[in-house]
Amino acid sequence: MKLSPTIAGLLSGAALALAATGGALAQDGEPIKIGAPLALTGGLADEGQKQRLVYEMWAEKVNAAGGIEVDGVKHPVEFIEYDYQTDGPRAGQLAERVINEGAQIIMAPFGSGHSKITATVGQRYQIPVVACVASSESVYDQGNPYLFGTLSPNSNMTKAMVAYLKEKVPGLSTVAIYGKDDVFPKSMASATAAAAEDGGLKVVYNELYPAGAIDHSSAISSIKSQNPDWVYVTGYTQDLILARRQLANLGVEPKVLTMVTGPAYVEFTEGLGELADGVTSQTWWHHTVAYEGVGVWPTTASFYEDFKEASGGQDPDYVHGSCAGALVMLEDVFKRAGSLEGPALRDALAATDIQTFYGPIDFGENGMNQARDLPIIQVQDEDIKVLYPESIATADLELMGD
Amino acid sequence: MDVGQIIANGLVLGALYACLAVGFSLVWGVLNVINMLHGSFVILGGYLTFFAAQVIGIHPLAALVPVALILFVLGYALQATFINKVVAAPVLVTLTLTFGLDMILYNVMTVYFSATPRQLTLGLGSVEFWGIFLPVERLIGMGLALALTAILFVTMRTSSIGRAIVAVRMDRFAAALMGIKVNRIYAITFGIGALMAGAAGSVFAMVFPVTTNLSGVFLGKAFVVCVIGGLGSVPGALVGGLALGLVEAFAGVLLGPQNALTAGFVLMLLLLLVRPTGILGVKGYE
Numbered sequence: 255m256k257l258s259p260t261i262a263g264l265l266s267g268a269a270l271a272l273a274a275t276g277g278a279l280a281q282d283g284e285p286i287k288i289g290a291p292l293a294l295t296g297g298l299a300d301e302g303q304k305q306r307l308v309y310e311m312w313a314e315k316v317n318a319a320g321g322i323e324v325d326g327v328k329h330p331v332e333f334i335e336y337d338y339q340t341d342g343p344r345a346g347q348l349a350e351r352v353i354n355e356g357a358q359i360i361m362a363p364f365g366s367g368h369s370k371i372t373a374t375v376g377q378r379y380q381i382p383v384v385a386c387v388a389s390s391e392s393v394y395d396q397g398n399p400y401l402f403g404t405l406s407p408n409s410n411m412t413k414a415m416v417a418y419l420k421e422k423v424p425g426l427s428t429v430a431i432y433g434k435d436d437v438f439p440k441s442m443a444s445a446t447a448a449a450a451e452d453g454g455l456k457v458v459y460n461e462l463y464p465a466g467a468i469d470h471s472s473a474i475s476s477i478k479s480q481n482p483d484w485v486y487v488t489g490y491t492q493d494l495i496l497a498r499r500q501l502a503n504l505g506v507e508p509k510v511l512t513m514v515t516g517p518a519y520v521e522f523t524e525g526l527g528e529l530a531d532g533v534t535s536q537t538w539w540h541h542t543v544a545y546e547g548v549g550v551w552p553t554t555a556s557f558y559e560d561f562k563e564a565s566g567g568q569d570p571d572y573v574h575g576s577c578a579g580a581l582v583m584l585e586d587v588f589k590r591a592g593s594l595e596g597p598a599l600r601d602a603l604a605a606t607d608i609q610t611f612y613g614p615i616d617f618g619e620n621g622m623n624q625a626r627d628l629p630i631i632q633v634q635d636e637d638i639k640v641l642y643p644e645s646i647a648t649a650d651l652e653l654m655g656d
Numbered sequence: 657m658d659v660g661q662i663i664a665n666g667l668v669l670g671a672l673y674a675c676l677a678v679g680f681s682l683v684w685g686v687l688n689v690i691n692m693l694h695g696s697f698v699i700l701g702g703y704l705t706f707f708a709a710q711v712i713g714i715h716p717l718a719a720l721v722p723v724a725l726i727l728f729v730l731g732y733a734l735q736a737t738f739i740n741k742v743v744a745a746p747v748l749v750t751l752t753l754t755f756g757l758d759m760i761l762y763n764v765m766t767v768y769f770s771a772t773p774r775q776l777t778l779g780l781g782s783v784e785f786w787g788i789f790l791p792v793e794r795l796i797g798m799g800l801a802l803a804l805t806a807i808l809f810v811t812m813r814t815s816s817i818g819r820a821i822v823a824v825r826m827d828r829f830a831a832a833l834m835g836i837k838v839n840r841i842y843a844i845t846f847g848i849g850a851l852m853a854g855a856a857g858s859v860f861a862m863v864f865p866v867t868t869n870l871s872g873v874f875l876g877k878a879f880v881v882c883v884i885g886g887l888g889s890v891p892g893a894l895v896g897g898l899a900l901g902l903v904e905a906f907a908g909v910l911l912g913p914q915n916a917l918t919a920g921f922v923l924m925l926l927l928l929l930v931r932p933t934g935i936l937g938v939k940g941y942e
Contacts, residue, residue, distance in 0.1 A: 295763045297869040299771045435914055463913040466873045468864060471665035472908025472916060475658060492773035492865045499775075503782045503791035504661075525775040525865060 283329035286322060286594060288584075289352025289360040289381075290333050291372060296340025300521070301364035301387070304573045309333050309361065311564050312581040315550040322585050325592045338363065342371050349375040349383075357381065358594045359584065362401075364573070366390035366437040373401040380596040382603055384584065386577035389538065390441040394620040400596070402603050402621045404580045404612070405572075408438075411536045411628050412445040415512065416453040418630055418642050419484065422651045423509055430459035430482040430508075432473055432497070439488035442514050446486050458482050463489075470497045474504045484510040491516065495525045502529055509653045510534060517633045518572055530633045532654040539575035539612055540629045540638070543646050547610035549582025554611045579612025660788045662905050668794045670901020671894075675801030675859060676874055677881035678808060678893040679852030685888015686825040686845045688747060689739060692754040695875030696761045697850050701727055701857020702866035703765065706774050709861075716776055720800070720858040724851045731850025735843040743842055758871075766868045773865035797859045802894075804855050808848070809890040821845050825888055883924045886937020895935050899923065 290309060293302035313331050316322060321330040334352045338345040345363050349372045352360060360376050362369035362385035369388035376383035377400045385393070389405035419426055429450045433443025440462060447460050458480040461473060474497070477485060485508040487497050494516040501511070511533050516522040518537035523530040544554045551557035557578055561570045570578075583606060588594070591602035607616040616624045630642040632651060639649035680694045701723050708719040734757065735743075742749050780792035812818035823831040824841045832838050857866075864870065877900070885896020900920050907919030927934060 295766050297771060299766045299868075303770075432913075461912050461914065464917050466876065466917060467913065468870065468873055468877075469665075469669050469904065470913070471669065472662065472905050473913040475661050475665060476909055479658065492867050492869055495773055495775055495865045500791070503794070504789045505782070505784070521772045525773055525777075527777050528779075529777070 283321070283324065283327040285332040286324070286329045286359075286588060287352075287355070287357045288331060288333050289349065289355075289357030290335045291338045291345045291348040291352065291360075291363050291368075292335055293340040293345075293363055293368070294335075294337035298340045298364050298368075301573060302337070302340075304571070305361070305364060305386070305577050306335065307564060308561075308574050308577045308581070309335070311560055312550065312578060315560070316585065319550060322588045324588050324594060329588075329594075333361075338368075342368050346371045346375050350379075353379045353381050358596065359384065359599055361386065361577070361580070362388060366393045366441070369393055369401075369403070370396075370437075373398050376400045380600070382596060382600045384580050384603070386580040387573050388438075390437050391620070391622070392437065392441060394622045398621070399604075400600055402606075402617050404576045404583070404615055404623050405538045406623050406626060406628060408441050409445045409449070410626075412442065412449040413452075414628065414642065415446070415536055415630060416449045416455065419510055419651075420453055420455075423483070423653065426455065426483045426509065428456045428458045428480070428482040429484040429486055430477045430480055431457060431461075431486045432459065432470075432477065433462050433487070434467075434489035434493055435462040435464050436489075439490070439514070442488045443486070446488075455484070463493075467493070468496070470500045471504065474500050474506055478504060478506045482508055484508055484512065486512045486514070487516075488514045491519050491521050491525070494522060498526055498529055498533065507655055509655075510651075511654055512536075515572075517631055517638060520569060520571065523633055523636055523638070527636065530636060532633065532652060534630060534632045534641070534651070536628060536630050537572045538628055539572040539579070540631060540640055541570055541575065542640055542648060543613070543629060545609060545611050545613050547582065547612075548608055549585045549610065551578060551582055551611050557611050575612050579610045579615065582610050582612075583608060583615050658787070660786065662909055663902070664788050664790055666902035666905030667898060668790065668798050668901070669905065670898035671798040671801040672794070672856075672859065672863065672897070673877055673881050673900050674805055674885075674894040674897025675797075675852070675856045677878040677885070677897055678805050678890055679849035679856070680875075680878035681882040681885070681887055681889065681893045681896075682808075682821075682852070683846055683849035684882060686821055687735075687739075687743060687750075687842055689743065689750040689754065689846070690747060690879075691846070691849060692751060692758045692875065693734070693761060694849070694853055694878055695871035695873070696758050696765065696868070697727055697731070697853035698857040698860060698874045699765060699866065699868055699871045700730075700761065701854035702861040702864075703769050703774075703857075704854070705858040705861040706776055706866050709776055716778070716858055716862050717796075717800075720855055723858050724855040727854025727857075728847040728851035731853075732843045732847035734850075735846035736839070739846065740839050740842055743839075762868055762871055769868070771868050773867040773869070775865050776861050778862055793862045797863045800859045801856070804852065804859075805890060805894050808852065812890060817841075817844060821848075880920055880924050882934070884927055884934055886934030889936050892934055892936035899935065 317330045321328040336348040345368045360383045362372045364387045366388040369385035370393045373383045377398045385403040433439045494513045517535040587602045591598045627643040683691045704723045705719045708714040782791040881896040886892030904916045908916040
């Protein structure tokens with residue numbers, strides 16, 4: 255098709271005008287590219303969607319504010335997302351792919367195992383990996399200088415839990431521990447056993463169940479025969495829902511029942527209804543805990559408000575909180591690094607010591623966020639109450655069966 | 657060790673395993689198709705039951721029949737449309753095809769229903785006999801599982817469709833010569849396999865959380881039960897399910913829960929060595 259000179263002139267004029275307008279609106283620099291292998295389908299799809307929602311909220315907010323200033327130039331942010339289908343090896347392949355497509359930093363996927371795989375790739379290419387949902391120390395003890403995690407170590411949580419229960423539950427002396435044989439739940443189970451023994455409790459049952467277990471009746475029958483004061487179960491939501499029902503059905507009634515991270519997810523309380531009442535847990539973040547800090551969400555309230563709107567009225571959980579905390583931290587990291595090169599970003603990450611709405615972020619030698627007081631929560635009347643630390647407590651511990 | 661409680665746990669779980677496996681066994685035995693869709697069919701049945709209860713307010717027990725029929729139609733259509741075209745091909749071809757179909761169904765369910773575990777809480781508690789606790793929901797599940805398995809057994813023995821299925825299973829060429837439309841019987845058999853999976857899904861929705869995460873686990877259990885009990889035979893699935901349930905229950909207590917699943921696989925391997933047809937299997941279908 256041949257255009258007449260008049261029409262061609264009009265079209266080119268329009269194109270120029272469009273380019274000029276666009277140029278005035280756009281930020282000065284090239285986009286900062288953040289790689290994000292996500293589990294958008296498969297077993298961890300819900301967790302992957304949670305991460306994606308927060309990434310989208312943050313990118314929109316940052317870009318609306320004109321982007322992030324690096325060495326005097328404002329850059330918009332852009333996520334390079336791929337679905338790794340909850341398949342660990344594929345997470346590693348996609349981490350490589352996002353790096354080849356120009357990612358300057360990677361947000362690791364959900365969970366300790368998949369974060370570890372992604373971090374190995376990041377190290378190979380000298381691209382920093384920020385893990386916002388990996389808390390097992392075994393992920394961080396590999397000497398990888400390019401891995402940083404915003405959750406605090408598991409052992410920190412379990413010591414606080416043992417100390418809290420010993421203070422609040424008169425006569426607490428025995429504990430049964432039952433955990434899933436997977437990186438995070440196993441690490442929580444062993445950390446709890448160690449903390450309980452250090453705290454003078456007797457561990458009367460300590461077993462793991464394999465991934466793929468769909469029945470806990472044998473273990474629960476064994477636990478019942480020990481009649482422990484405290485039952486501590488770790489696993490993912492579906493395991494914990496099943497275990498809670500079977501504990502009730504087989505007549506196990508401890509004074510305290512802890513399920514990690516069960517009640518930290520709204521799906522747990524929704525799935526169990528009244529049976530969730532009384533279950534205690536630990537979490538890395540709860541939206542009632544108010545901190546102030548840097549970035550596009552300077553307060554917990556500002557994040558909570560935006561999240562409510564973006565999610566259609568849902569409450570955020572620790573996955574949302576930790577990932578959003580990691581992203582507001584990155585705003586600060588990019589500014590401090592003054593460069594978008596991997597090693598410079600790594601150094602800036604390592605030097606991080608800031609406050610965010612999610613809490614303080616200060617990476618230790620191994621790249622993990624330093625220990626701090628983490629909330630202990632309990633389901634009371636199908637609602638989450640914070641029991642500890644005292645400064646933010648919204649309720650007192652209720653013993654099971656009271 | 658409370659042996660009574662362990663046996664009760666094992667039998668209740670075993671009956672659920674039998675219900676899970678009987679449709680899978682039928683399809684494998686008759687069509688020589690290892691139906692990778694089976695676990696997702698069970699989950700789909702569970703979701704349909706869950707949403708029928710949550711959205712329309714239908715009791716899970718009342719939802720069982722319509723859910724099973726929906727799954728029958730789906731299974732029949734899939735077999736008639738896709739699987740019949742390659743049913744005579746080597747088993748790897750049908751395995752790959754059903755694996756691909758399973759990936760589609762699995763991810764469609766994950767996208768539309770999310771992987772969030774959902775639970776129907778009937779809150780029926782448990783009954784206690786001589787210190788043995790029996791959860792009422794699981795007892796109902798066990799009763800339904802046994803009833804469904806019995807109905808399928810009687811259907812296979814007494815109805816003309818059942819006899820035609822058995823005839824095709826024994827010799828599809830001879831069956832064709834006798835005037836049986838083999839492709840139609842294949843589609844009906846696959847439909848019945850899906851129907852049983854859907855019914856199992858309804859039963860399971862009362863006992864286990866409904867989530868796509870469990871589809872692979874259910875498929876694996878069905879596989880082990882079939883190998884233990886014997887392929888293509890309804891009583892074989894029942895015996896295999898109960899055997900697996902009991903082995904897992906005792907191993908969970910004696911060897912620790914982390915070894916319970918391994919014990920089930922060890923039983924399967926032992927049977928493959930000494931009796932490849934399974935406990936009640938027929939020679940030629942191992």
